[in-house]
Amino acid sequence: MSHPASPSAPPRPIRTVALASLGLLGLAGAAFAVRRPLMMAAPQCLAGRWHGCYDTFNGVVLMMLVGLPLAALVVWALARLRRAAGVTSAWRRSLTEVGMVYGTVPFVWMILMPGAAPGTGPGRVSLVPLRDLATMGPVGIGGNLLVFAALGFFAPVRFAALASVPRILALGAGCSVLVETAQYVLLLDRVSSVDDVLVNTTGAVLAALASRPWWRTGPEAASDRPRPAPAAAD
Template identity: 75%
Template sequence: MNHNASPSARPGRTGRIVLVGLAALALAGGLFVVRGPLMMSAPRCMAGRWHGCYDTFNGVVLMTLVALPLALLVVWILARRRRPAGGASAWRTSLAEVGMVHGTLPFLWLTMMPGGGAGVVPARVSLVPLRDLVTMGPLGIGGNLLVFAALGFFAPMRCAALASVPRVLALGAGCSVLVETAQYVLRLDRVSSVDDVLVNAAGAALAALASRRWWRTPEATRSEEPQRPVPAAAG
């Protein structure tokens, strides 16, 4: 009888409970700080009005939080459907898929939100590295770091081919180039800047480093595959 399994499992379980509790407290604290601006957009969002909700930062953030329980429900449904075949990786795979979508779409919505002169002012582009970085400010840099942070955090957990910081960096840069190109082509009254690409890619890479212990590496993928019985030799 193995008496060491239970004590060794308890510290890991306790650590996960503490981590979840700290994350919940951090989320609650953040919501308490921004409760005022979010509640200003709540009436328009609940009424389904476009102006004042979906075209504002506060409205997009509020609807992202409202959709969070639905996203968690989708994770649970996907994990339940995968559990018979996927084993222990079912929850990780499901969380990664939903997390990439739920954590990235709101930021894409915000970056593609047209300015006051959309369609009127000419498209602008800035190709000199680090020139716009000094004008972004801490809030602008922080926002750009978060645009593809969810993608960088969850993509290596979902796809073993992306279990590498340089690959996640390239993925973040490629996605950012597509966004900046769309802003330029659609004339959204935004500056398509190379610094946005650099900061977006850096945010994806930093987020990937934060999730490194849960990456879906090729070795882990092979170990999770069910072992097929070897047929007995004839004779």
């Protein structure tokens, strides 16, 4: 007695397009939800003014969203160059590398923005875990979760050496400690808090778990190694 064949999983390109579409919809929804704060910085950004745009959280996020088409163009150009050079997984490499940089640098920039009176006093440190969470609020916690989320999402997809939760945890914690130390050393009039490190690291790990199906591991990673050139015939 024959049994009907079970439906097979959709091809990988279809799943990739579907997930990318969901990601874009989510990004569009988030932009719509925060459109009013972003529009507060729009006049200064459109006028090319540094003050009121690049030195504000709203302005940096707005310019990050505006620059998405340029980031996509960079991905396309890198992938074309790599495919012309015979590099395997050209699109995967290009997308993950641009994603790591473009999704992390603006948030680090915001963290390193000086406070009201930079350089006027010693750095401030908060080393008691969970004490500052109550003062962060939902927006602060959400922002801290996103700081290294792109790094946590794309790094294990790009690099097999980082394709494990403990390694991403160590990467996220190390990067966060480095940024918090920079806040203290540069006297930016900001508080270097252990809670920031905890939330930043949590965001990186959660993002890494979200990208788990595409991690670079095992034979798949070995297939990305450069292929040796064929030996010349005698």
